[in-house]
Amino acid sequence: MQFIPVRSYDTYINASLLQGRLENEGIICYLQNEFSVTIDPLLTNAVGGIKLCINKDQVERAIELIEAFEGE
Numbered sequence: 001m002q003f004i005p006v007r008s009y010d011t012y013i014n015a016s017l018l019q020g021r022l023e024n025e026g027i028i029c030y031l032q033n034e035f036s037v038t039i040d041p042l043l044t045n046a047v048g049g050i051k052l053c054i055n056k057d058q059v060e061r062a063i064e065l066i067e068a069f070e071g072e
Contacts, residue, residue: 002056005032006063008049012038015050021069027062028055 009015015031022029032051037044044050054062 001028003030003053004056004059005051005053006059007052007066009052010037010041010044010049012050015052018052018066018069022052022054022062022065025061025065027058027065029053029058029062 007015007018009018012031012034015034019029019031030053032053033043033047034050036047037050
């Protein structure tokens with residue numbers, strides 16, 4: 001399975017909330033760098049934040065859902 005990063009977040013809370021909502025819709029995803037940034041927030045810029053990575057086959061649907069969630 002190949003994953004593609006579609007969003008980046010500065011905090012774990014926002015990233016985790018979106019991950020949960022996507023998983024409830026059947027989207028396979030994970031958070032890259034979540035532990036590094038949570039343990040040491042100064043690493044956020046160095047690693048590019050917490051990246052929401054989506055299964056390659058579900059990227060289009062995930063982006064549609066993310067845009068709908070952000071519009072709420």
